Each structure stands twice: as structure tokens, then as C-alpha cells.
Amino acid sequence: MEKPLQLCPGSVKIDFASASYAGKADIAATAAALLHALGPPRTPPCYQLPLAKVNSSLPLWSPVICPSTFAQKRPMSLPSPPPAKKLQVQQSSSMLPQDFPKLEVLPVEKPTKLQVRRSPQHVSPALKQDSPKMEKPLLPRPATFIDVMLSSQKPSSEMWSETKDVTLTRKTNCSCKYSKCxxxxxxxxxKGRYCIGCNCTNCCNNVNHENARQDAINVALERNPAAFMPKVSNSTAHNCESKAAEGDIMGKHTKGCKCKRTECLKKYCECFKASVFCSENCRCTGCKNYKSNADRISQKNTVHAHHVQNPASSGMVGQSVIIFHAAENDSSLSLAASVSDHSINNNTSHALSCSLTSSVTREDAKSLVKYVPHEVTYRPSLADIIQIEDVNELCNLLILVSRQAGATLLESGMKENTKRKKLNRVDSCLSSTNHDREAIQKEPAKQMCSLEKSSNEVLIAEGRLELPRADPFDIQKGNKRPLSPGTQALMCDEQDAVFQDSKAPDATPSTTEENLVDIFKEQEKRVLTNFRDYLCKLATCGKLQELKLSLASTNCSEQAFADHGNNSSITRVAKVTRIRQTIPQFSSKAASTTALDV
DNA sequence: GAGTTTGAAACT
DNA sequence: CAGTTTCAAACTC
Incomplete structure (x- = not known):
């Protein structure tokens, strides 16, 4: 006997509208059509839908099935397997299975499977009429331990997502043949769900075999009480790119994996599959599924030569690994850092990682890797080339150049001023005072003083010179934070201007300003010229260093490959070629950068 | 789509 | 607990 399904306020909520906010417009439309076919609820809904999430084009009522009414008024026989297609709309997440019957509307091709139709046009014509066929309403079943656990442990959104996954959009259907599911x-x-639309054979994971299913659940629980618990705890799946980029990935597999061959970078690995990094729970071998992408790359070079144990087991897991790698900022590495893409870009990263791992053994590498919780450190590729002494040296050089330029021009300027003063003296007939003369002469002296001070301040900052006594230019007094040489130089210029305004009011403005402008121009020119030359030298050093390390790493890699006998000459040649190709790119890039900067 | 590989689950 | 077998998914061709 087939009767149209009637909706009434009750304990069952079929959240069709949720499909809409899951971005499944077609499904939502199907659901809407289904609801329309079923007719509106006769009374206001018992539960409010999350209106903010509901597509406005969909009915806002919450379709509800009243089990009691359903059971009492329309007692239905439990038929043998349904004849044709059916759609099972599972209960919403917040409901326990025993509370609700299941709505079946569409026939399924397989007797024991429930097919999902995703497009409105696939809705059964019978549905589009007002009388869906209820061949086999699912009676309430007792809540299983799984149901309780799943319901209690997951937020409703998650549960609904999973329910959706099962009923409407599930991407993975099982294909079991011998386990009866x-x-x-x-x-x-x-996952505690019925098989729906699966390709399994002899499936018993459905309501028709509820007893067998319950037994199987009990057996599984007996063997492992956590068998149906979520396998990933505290999961922040790292396919969330933003979090991954921030390294804010905390989830881990509760049981861990034991992968041996896949380096935990394939879906065979449960951790990888669950989008979490391997953790201390894992007992995997050669693991590369841990946070530091650079370490993955680094290990890629040594994994062939060494049996690398799960870094998590040695504490090298999750947040704790410092990237001991040069090219963290490299775009190719950023790509590789995308956790959903665990493939490693071998072009630049390989060369760079080779450079850094070239001459170290695994033990050396272990000692090099430092552990700092929740911190990832970027190590510049020129870190070993540029030392603090070099920076100081550069600063000194620039200061000296600046001083020389200033002194040279000041010397000529003083001569001019002296001439001009003599003329002024004649013109004013001894009207000028010594004060005036001193004031004028104080200007170049002040310039010299300024340059001297800026130089001294650099030296002070470097710790090479003791702090002078009370000094009007002492920017470090008053417990202020020491400034960088560049900042000090800038402030020195500013202070010069102040000094000029306040202490040389009597100086001839035009003459002094012209001199100063000339001095500054010359200083700037010489400083920049020397700075450019310095950068060129630096670029050369970097180039040589890279070449040296690359060649060394090539030799190392070749030896490693040779040790394991799985190397091919083609691969080696390709790697060497790749490494060497990176060198001119770097040097040309550095040169162009330098040219632009200068 | 068939065959192979892989690792978890199940079993001993 | 370790080793082996079974199983199904992932992967390769």
C-alpha cells in the first residue's frame, strides 16, 4: 500500500535546505522539488532552520516527519528489498537514528543500495507529482554505540556535512566484496554509516541487515573500543591553506600510521589521507609527512641513502622543526608548501636543499636541526656570506667615503668663504665683529663635526668606540634603543640642519646652503657608488658560494645514489644540469637587483 | 579497466 | 606483541 508521505511537526527534521548552503544548488533544488512534491508542513516547524544559511529560494520551513503519527496512522509492512530506485534522506546530524524513520523516495538500481540523484531532472516523475511512493519506510532502529559517539563528538555542522556526504554528495563509495561491509x-x-550507492557486494551494512550490522559493530568495539572514534584528533586539516601557511596545524592521527614505502606522502597513509601530519603516534619509516616542508625537501636528498625514521619519533615533528633551508621564500617552495600538494618542486628547491645538505651526514643534519616550538625560522641564503663584520665594514667604508667627500668640498668651500669674508671685511670697514667671523667659520667646522659624529656613532653602535660624554648628537642617551647606522646617518643629517638653523644664524645663508648641497650631493654620490660596488662584490661572493655548494652537493647526491644502486646517470645529469642552471639565474637576478638598487 | 602496490585490519 | 593473512583503497599501466 502506497501512501503519500505526510509531514507534520514532530521529532524528525529533514534538513534539505542544508544542501543549499553546502553549495550544492542542484541537490538543494532536488530537495526543494522533493519537498514541494511532498507538500508543506501542516503546522509550523518544530525546529528552526539556520535561516542565515538557507537559500532564500528554498522553502524555509523545516520539513518534519512525525514518527508517531507516521507509525500509528500508516503502519507499513517492512517489505522485502525495495523494487526500484529510492532516495534515502538521512536524518540530520543532531538527531539520533533511532528517533527518526528514514525517508525513501527514489528507487535504487541495486536492491540493497540507495541511489542518490543529484539533479532536479533526475527526480522521479512520481516525485514531481504529489505522491511519492513509500515502498519501505525505515523503522526506527536502536541507537548504536557508533551513532551515539558520532553524534556526541561532532558538531552538528560536521555531522551534517558527513550526512550530506553520505546521502547526497559522497565522493567515495566502498567496493567491498568479501567483508560484507x-x-x-x-x-x-x-565511518558508522550505511552503504549508500556503493559498489559493494553482499553488503550487509544497511537497514536490512541491522542485526548483523549491530553484531559486527559490537565485535569491532570489543576488539577496539575506539574503533569508530574519529581517527584524527584536534584536527585542523592542513588542506586549510591559510592555516597551513601559518603552520597552525594541530590535528594528528590518533593511532598513527606505519607506512614504510610511501614516505607518508600518498593516500595509503592514513595521516596523509586525513590531511594531518604524522605525529609521535606514528611508527612510519622514511616519513616526509611532517610540517617542515623544507625538511621534506632536505630529506628527499638523503632518504635514498638513509633509512630515515619517522621524525616525529625523534621529536622532529609538527611545530618543532626549524627550517634549515635557504629558500623558504621561494615561490616554488611556497607551492610545495601547499599541504594538499605534497609533491616537491625539484627545480630550485632541490638545488638549494642540496646546497645546504650537501656536505652533512644525517647525524650532522640532526645536530644542525634545532627545535624551537611553534617557530619557523628563515635562513637567508647569504647568511654564511654576510657577516656582521662585513656590515660594519661597509658602514665604515661608506662613512669614510662620505667624510672624504665632505672634507674635500669643505676645504674648497672654506677657501671661498675666507675670500668672501675678507671682502666683507673690507666692505664693512671693520664693522664686522669677531663673532661674525667665528660664526661663519664655525659652519665648516660643524660639518666636520657632524661627519665625525656620524662616524663615531657608527663605531659606537659597533662597540668599537666608547660613548662620548654629554653630546648633543648622542642619540643613544636617555636609554633609547640604539639606532642602525643608516638611521643614525639620517638623523645626523637632520641634526646638522638643526644645528645650522640654531647655531649659525649669522652665516651667509646662500653660500652655506650651496656648499652643503654640494657636499651632500658629493657624499651621496660617493656613498652610493661604493655601495653599488660592494653589492656587486657581494653578488659575486654569493654566486661563487652557490656554485661551490652546488657542486659539493652534486657530488654528495651522486654518492648517495650510487650507494643505493638506484641512481641513473640520466637522473644525475639532469640534477647537475638543473643545479647549474640555477646559478646564472641567481647571479643575473642579483646583478639586476643591484643595478636597480644603485 | 585490469593488475599491482600498499598499509590497515584481522587473524594466528 | 609479532608475524602472517586478508582486505580494499590507491595507484600504475
Whole structure:
């Protein structure tokens, strides 16, 4: 006997509208059509839908099935397998399965499977009429331990997502043949859901075999009480790119994996599959599924030569690994850092990682890797080339150049001023005072003083010179934070201007300003010229260093490959070629950068 | 799509 | 607990 399904306020909520906010417009439309076919609820809904999330084009009522009414008024026989297609709309997440019957509307091709139709045009014509066929309403079943656990442990959104996954948009259907979908081999069973639209054979993971299913659940629970618990705890799946980029990935597999061959970088690995890094729970071998992408790359060079144990087991896991790698900022590495893409870009990263791992053994590398919680450190590629002494040296050089330029021009300027003063003296007939003369002469002296002070301040900052006594230019007094040489130089210029305004009011403005402008121009010119030359030298050093390390790493890699006998000459040649190709790129880039900067 | 590989689950 | 077998998904061709 087939009767149209009637909706009434009750304990069952079929959240069709949720499909809409899951971005499944077609499904939502299907659901809407289904609801329309079923007719509106006769009374206001018992539960409010999350209106903010509901597509306005969809009915806002919450379709509800009243089990009691359903059971009492329309007692239906439990038929043998349904004849044709059916759609099972599972209960919403917040409801326990025993509370609600299941709505079946569309026939399924397989007797024991429930097919999902995703497009409105696939809705059964019978549905588009007002009388869906209820061949087999699912009676309430007792809540299983799984149901309780899953319901209690997951927020409703997650549960609904999973429910959606099962009923409407599930991407993975099992294909079990021998387990009857009643063992944990079966993904559906493992996740505590019925097989719906699966390709399994002899499936018992459905309501028709509820008893067998319950038994299987009990067996599984007996063996492992956490068998149906979520396998990933505290999960922040690292396919969330923003979090991954920030390194804010905390989830881990509760049981861990034991991968041996896949380096935990394939979906065979449960951790990888669950989008979490391997953790201390894992007992994997050659693991590369841990946070530091650079370490993955580094290990890629040594994994062939060494049996690398799970870094998590040695504390080298998750947040704790410092990237001991040069090219963290490299775009190719950023790409590789995308956790969803665990493939490693071998072009630049390989060369760079080779450079850094070239001459170290695994033990050396271990000692080099430092552990700092929740911190990732960027190590510049020129870190070993540019030392603080070099920076100081550069600063000194620039200061000296600046001083020389200033002194040279000041000397000529003083001569001019002296001439001009003599003329002024004649013109004013001894009207000028010594004060005036001193004031004028104080200007170049002040310039010299200024330059001297800026130089001294650099030296002070370097710790090479003791702090002078009370000094009007002492920017470090008053417990202020020491300034960089560049800042000090800038402030020195500013202070010169102040000094000029306040202490040389009597100086001839035009003459002094012209001199100063000339001095500054010359100083700037010489400083920049020397700075450019310095950068060119630096670029050369970097180039040589890279070449040296690359060649060394090439030799190292070749030896490693040779040790394991799985190297090919083609691969080696390709790697060497790749490494060497990076060198001119770097040097040309550095040169162009230098030219632009200068 | 068939065959192979892989690792978890199940079993001993 | 370790080793082996079974199983199904992932992967390769």
C-alpha cells in the first residue's frame, strides 16, 4: 500500500535546505522539488532552520516527519528489498537514528543500495507529482554505540556535512566484496554509516541487515573500543591553506600510521589521507609527512641513502622543526608548501636543499636541526656570506667615503668663504665683529663635526668606540634603543640642519646652503657608488658560494645514489644540469637587483 | 579497466 | 606483541 508521505511537526527534521548552503544548488533544488512534491508542513516547524544559511529560494520551513503519527496512522509492512530506485534522506546530524524513520523516495538500481540523484531532472516523475511512493519506510532502529559517539563528538555542522556526504554528495563509495561491509575494511562501516550507492557486494551494512550490522559493530568495539572514534584528533586539516601557511596545524592521527614505502606522502597513509601530519603516534619509516616542508625537501636528498625514521619519533615533528633551508621564500617552495600538494618542486628547491645538505651526514643534519616550538625560522641564503663584520665594514667604508667627500668640498668651500669674508671685511670697514667671523667659520667646522659624529656613532653602535660624554648628537642617551647606522646617518643629517638653523644664524645663508648641497650631493654620490660596488662584490661572493655548494652537493647526491644502486646517470645529469642552471639565474637576478638598487 | 602496490585490519 | 593473512583503497599501466 502506497501512501503519500505526510509531514507534520514532530521529532524528525529533514534538513534539505542544508544542501543549499553546502553549495550544492542542484541537490538543494532536488530537495526543494522533493519537498514541494511532498507538500508543506501542516503546522509550523518544530525546529528552526539556520535561516542565515538557507537559500532564500528554498522553502524555509523545516520539513518534519512525525514518527508517531507516521507509525500509528500508516503502519507499513517492512517489505522485502525495495523494487526500484529510492532516495534515502538521512536524518540530520543532531538527531539520533533511532528517533527518526528514514525517508525513501527514489528507487535504487541495486536492491540493497540507495541511489542518490543529484539533479532536479533526475527526480522521479512520481516525485514531481504529489505522491511519492513509500515502498519501505525505515523503522526506527536502536541507537548504536557508533551513532551515539558520532553524534556526541561532532558538531552538528560536521555531522551534517558527513550526512550530506553520505546521502547526497559522497565522493567515495566502498567496493567491498568479501567483508560484507561489516568490517572496518569497509570505509562506510568504519565511518558508522550505511552503504549508500556503493559498489559493494553482499553488503550487509544497511537497514536490512541491522542485526548483523549491530553484531559486527559490537565485535569491532570489543576488539577496539575506539574503533569508530574519529581517527584524527584536534584536527585542523592542513588542506586549510591559510592555516597551513601559518603552520597552525594541530590535528594528528590518533593511532598513527606505519607506512614504510610511501614516505607518508600518498593516500595509503592514513595521516596523509586525513590531511594531518604524522605525529609521535606514528611508527612510519622514511616519513616526509611532517610540517617542515623544507625538511621534506632536505630529506628527499638523503632518504635514498638513509633509512630515515619517522621524525616525529625523534621529536622532529609538527611545530618543532626549524627550517634549515635557504629558500623558504621561494615561490616554488611556497607551492610545495601547499599541504594538499605534497609533491616537491625539484627545480630550485632541490638545488638549494642540496646546497645546504650537501656536505652533512644525517647525524650532522640532526645536530644542525634545532627545535624551537611553534617557530619557523628563515635562513637567508647569504647568511654564511654576510657577516656582521662585513656590515660594519661597509658602514665604515661608506662613512669614510662620505667624510672624504665632505672634507674635500669643505676645504674648497672654506677657501671661498675666507675670500668672501675678507671682502666683507673690507666692505664693512671693520664693522664686522669677531663673532661674525667665528660664526661663519664655525659652519665648516660643524660639518666636520657632524661627519665625525656620524662616524663615531657608527663605531659606537659597533662597540668599537666608547660613548662620548654629554653630546648633543648622542642619540643613544636617555636609554633609547640604539639606532642602525643608516638611521643614525639620517638623523645626523637632520641634526646638522638643526644645528645650522640654531647655531649659525649669522652665516651667509646662500653660500652655506650651496656648499652643503654640494657636499651632500658629493657624499651621496660617493656613498652610493661604493655601495653599488660592494653589492656587486657581494653578488659575486654569493654566486661563487652557490656554485661551490652546488657542486659539493652534486657530488654528495651522486654518492648517495650510487650507494643505493638506484641512481641513473640520466637522473644525475639532469640534477647537475638543473643545479647549474640555477646559478646564472641567481647571479643575473642579483646583478639586476643591484643595478636597480644603485 | 585490469593488475599491482600498499598499509590497515584481522587473524594466528 | 609479532608475524602472517586478508582486505580494499590507491595507484600504475
Amino acid at each position: 561489516l568490517k572496518l575494511y569497509c570505509e562506510c562501516f568504519e
